[in-house]
Amino acid sequence: MANKSCIIRLSRYRNALMRLKALNFVKVFSENLADAARVTAAQVRKDFSLFGISGNRRGGYLVEELLEQINRVLGKDKLQKFIVVGVGNIGRALLNYPGFKKNEIELVAGFDIDASKHNREAEVPIFLLEELNDFVKDNGIKFGIISVPDFAAQQILELMIQTGIRGILNFAPICLKEPEDCVIRNLNFETELENIIYFTNVTEKTEVR
Amino acid sequence: MANKSCIIRLSRYRNALMRLKALNFVKVFSENLADAARVTAAQVRKDFSLFGISGNRRGGYLVEELLEQINRVLGKDKLQKFIVVGVGNIGRALLNYPGFKKNEIELVAGFDIDASKHNREAEVPIFLLEELNDFVKDNGIKFGIISVPDFAAQQILELMIQTGIRGILNFAPICLKEPEDCVIRNLNFETELENIIYFTNVTEKTEVR
């Protein structure tokens, strides 16, 4: 079945397709999408077949149709609302990030224990942590982002789960345990940079040969 | 050989080890690290053997020794300097992110085309884009972060490569092509959230059965 990489690629095809659409492209071939997403054409077709997405044997895919089908898979058919717990550096950057709105993703509120960050009037309001439970339940929020320091992360996770949140992106540098019927993705900037450092150094060394 | 996931796990083991060290732990078993990084014990040992990292057949691993060996693999034996191009939301958050310093990673400067962001006196100075080339060459920088809008990303990439940068983390929602002997990692917030949305929805559905 669909794995994580498969969905990442679908997102990438989608990004490329939106750019093509803006250029008034009508058709696209698996080969083109492969180039855009840095994969093979066979993989593009394989990915599509996994989701029952089909094109024309001869004419490739219609940009508009393909976008619609991918959107359906990725849940773009309706607005997906997230809340953010921890309005520090990263939390604030995410709340101000303009890329989400175009993609049917909305960060609807921030939460922080620090009362000085509290701001009910902001475009995206910042509430006190105590208000999380009511807000999530009242608004039927399913998704959250954790951007608190590592020592607080586990506690915030449990709180989020209790309120009914089911999908979480965690920026704290600690691997949170995925509770039953929940989805957690751990993302950490240090780890990303360490990856780059390692592979850059390896590339340099192998080159010397 | 070592793949991307393998290095991500190494970073995670390291995070856990640093926490154990702070708690004055002396020894650790593959089983413990497996729990911390959410993998199997067999995988921990396999990962270590790949890098020639060894413990004691009976007594597990010495925290201090293990940390040193992982640090060597990840390039933690010296400070790794990055520059950031694009001082918007994300760029600024990264420049202020406190997690890097503890990990032998330093963001030494930011660059932006917008002169109003220019600030030579800041703790981490922000320069004009024109100054990138000289700065990178003068300081022997090897690593960079791209946090500019998508339409500018490819151009910035080429500029970075010209200056001698060899490892890049790209936040723009476009898959940049990895030039010969360079390492590029594409990281995109929308894509991360789309992943969570998809798998959360799938989890919910399968549960209903």
Added chain:
DNA sequence: TAGATTGTTAATCGATTAACAATC
């Protein structure tokens, strides 16, 4: 020594790629 844990090999599992028949 007896017991426990490592390090490594072999088995399994899953994802990617190649190839080609179907077909527009």
Added chain:
DNA sequence: TAGATTGTTAATCGATTAACAATC
């Protein structure tokens, strides 16, 4: 029709896991 591209099957490749001999 002839040519080109899809959709899918089979082959390959690589990563994870299981198992167990080595050994502290």
